[in-house]
Amino acid sequence: MGAKGLLGGALAYSGVTSVMRKPARAEGVARGLLAPEPVKIDWKKYHWGFVCDDDKCIGCGRCVVACKNENNVPWEPEYNRTWVERYVIDEEGEFFVDSPNAGRDGFAADYMNVKYQALDIRKSFFVPKLCNQCDNPPCVKVCPVGATYMTDDGVVLVDHGHCIGCRYCIQACPYGARFMLPRGHESHFGVDRVIDKCNWCYHRIHRGLLPACVQACPVEARLFGDLRDPESVVSRITREKRVYTLKPDLGTDPKVFYLGFEKGVH
Amino acid sequence: MFVGLQVVPAPAALEELGFHTSNPEVNAEEWASLPAQHVGSAVCVNCHEDKYTMWGRSNHQTVSCETCHGPGAAHVETGAPPVVAESSRELCALCHAALVSRPGNFPQVDMEEMGNGAECIKCHDPHEPRAGMPTQVPHELEGRSNCQSCHRPHEPWESTPPIPPHPVEGRENCLECHGPDELRGATLPRVPHSLEGRSECLLCHNAEGIKPPPADHAGRRTTSCLNCHRTEQD
Numbered sequence: 001m002g003a004k005g006l007l008g009g010a011l012a013y014s015g016v017t018s019v020m021r022k023p024a025r026a027e028g029v030a031r032g033l034l035a036p037e038p039v040k041i042d043w044k045k046y047h048w049g050f051v052c053d054d055d056k057c058i059g060c061g062r063c064v065v066a067c068k069n070e071n072n073v074p075w076e077p078e079y080n081r082t083w084v085e086r087y088v089i090d091e092e093g094e095f096f097v098d099s100p101n102a103g104r105d106g107f108a109a110d111y112m113n114v115k116y117q118a119l120d121i122r123k124s125f126f127v128p129k130l131c132n133q134c135d136n137p138p139c140v141k142v143c144p145v146g147a148t149y150m151t152d153d154g155v156v157l158v159d160h161g162h163c164i165g166c167r168y169c170i171q172a173c174p175y176g177a178r179f180m181l182p183r184g185h186e187s188h189f190g191v192d193r194v195i196d197k198c199n200w201c202y203h204r205i206h207r208g209l210l211p212a213c214v215q216a217c218p219v220e221a222r223l224f225g226d227l228r229d230p231e232s233v234v235s236r237i238t239r240e241k242r243v244y245t246l247k248p249d250l251g252t253d254p255k256v257f258y259l260g261f262e263k264g265v266h
Numbered sequence: 267m268f269v270g271l272q273v274v275p276a277p278a279a280l281e282e283l284g285f286h287t288s289n290p291e292v293n294a295e296e297w298a299s300l301p302a303q304h305v306g307s308a309v310c311v312n313c314h315e316d317k318y319t320m321w322g323r324s325n326h327q328t329v330s331c332e333t334c335h336g337p338g339a340a341h342v343e344t345g346a347p348p349v350v351a352e353s354s355r356e357l358c359a360l361c362h363a364a365l366v367s368r369p370g371n372f373p374q375v376d377m378e379e380m381g382n383g384a385e386c387i388k389c390h391d392p393h394e395p396r397a398g399m400p401t402q403v404p405h406e407l408e409g410r411s412n413c414q415s416c417h418r419p420h421e422p423w424e425s426t427p428p429i430p431p432h433p434v435e436g437r438e439n440c441l442e443c444h445g446p447d448e449l450r451g452a453t454l455p456r457v458p459h460s461l462e463g464r465s466e467c468l469l470c471h472n473a474e475g476i477k478p479p480p481a482d483h484a485g486r487r488t489t490s491c492l493n494c495h496r497t498e499q500d
């Protein structure tokens with residue numbers, strides 16, 4: 001899969017694609033999309049990174065929906081691998097932060113905007129959020145059974161077969177990225193009441209695809225790539241532009257880099 | 267009975283104490299082997315070439331097919347119908363309803379006023395939303411109120427701005443069609459009747475019918491009438 005798949009993924013991402021004349025199903029199978037298959041990963045080859053652009057996000061929420069569909073995340077708004085927050089700053093400089101249904105239904109409905117009608121709004125913007133796949137992850141540190149770990153390509157995964165559901169990692173994560181699958185909602189590994197979280201669509205990135213939220217975003221507010229590849233969009237942005245991370249004072253070394261800094265975003 | 271005191275130095279990670287450490291290599295491969303639900307727009311072209319081509323040239327080319335239509339893996343595999351939104355107003359509003367939190371340069375409309383409550387797709391093909399609409403002025407209007415001072419049909423110019431492809435007589439106010447929403451249609455004849463049941467303007471307003479459109483409207487489609495001609499309720 002390796003470089004060819006990644007190149008294919010990069011081409012598809014840039015909008016330039018070769019029009020393949022095979023029937024769609026064969027192509028789906030050829031891309032490994034339609035049936036699970038054991039995938040040999042060369043995980044030492046990559047070091048993944050993610051960029052969220054607060055200046056571009058329009059709060060449509062399609063990323064949240066795509067993630068739920070891609071990763072079997074419960075549809076209820078309490079369970080999210082990714083979500084979108086809205087920051088509203090009034091003329092006095094006071095912050096209002098909300099995330100109605102975690103952004104799953106967008107922010108356009110009347111009932112979500114009534115409360116801000118009386119405000120004198122100075123500025124307002126959206127901040128997409130997801131697991132930061134920290135390079136110094138507190139969640140990995142506290143797991144008593146070693147069920148969560150970091151891969152060599154920089155993604156923090158949870159082994160559902162070993163997770164005992166103690167939720168210590170949920171407490172340890174300062175970003176609220178982890179959640180417990182509710183009773184009755186089993187993961188792909190056949191267990192419920194274990195911890196789940198965003199894994200940057202690990203099954204997609206190793207097939208040369210983009211995470212579902214990145215593909216779904218209509219305005220390129222979410223970007224993904226290999227930080228080891230100097231030509232990838234995330235490498236170029238982190239090298240050339242001014243990026244910030246969330247809660248840097250906690251020393252978690254997040255790998256989600258934000259553009260469009262505003263003092264007070266947390 | 268005695269109490270034994272045991273001091274355990276804290277390890278770097280608690281897993282070093284446990285007996286249940288998972289096997290990362292195996293588990294990571296299991297995660298990587300899950301099937302993908304979204305196939306990507308490049309797969310859709312195999313069956314939907316016409317829509318794909320249209321979409322690929324349009325303003326919506328940065329919006330992947332599955333962003334609106336939902337995950338395509340089941341559709342590709344079994345022919346299960348993909349998601350097509352029930353109400354275009356609700357789906358289009360997710361992105362295009364005017365919200366103060368959205369970037370200023372992103373195309374947004376006041377959903378209450380736009381289109382008289384009609385479905386967005388009545389005028390806008392979602393695969394080519396600007397089809398049939400007059401070209402937008404690609405520059406700011408500040409300091410440029412007299413369009414004809416630059417767009418003069420007969421004077422040569424180094425980097426000539428586009429010459430209007432239609433006669434300019436009787437159309438001195440270019441902004442009536444090409445301007446921002448507030449100015450468009452300001453002095454043009456308004457639609458004096460309700461639009462209910464009358465979505466096909468050209469059914470009645472054709473060369474043989476009621477109030478035929480003037481000759482310079484040749485080649486225009488029904489989808490563009492309402493872009494300039496407001497109703498009396500506006």
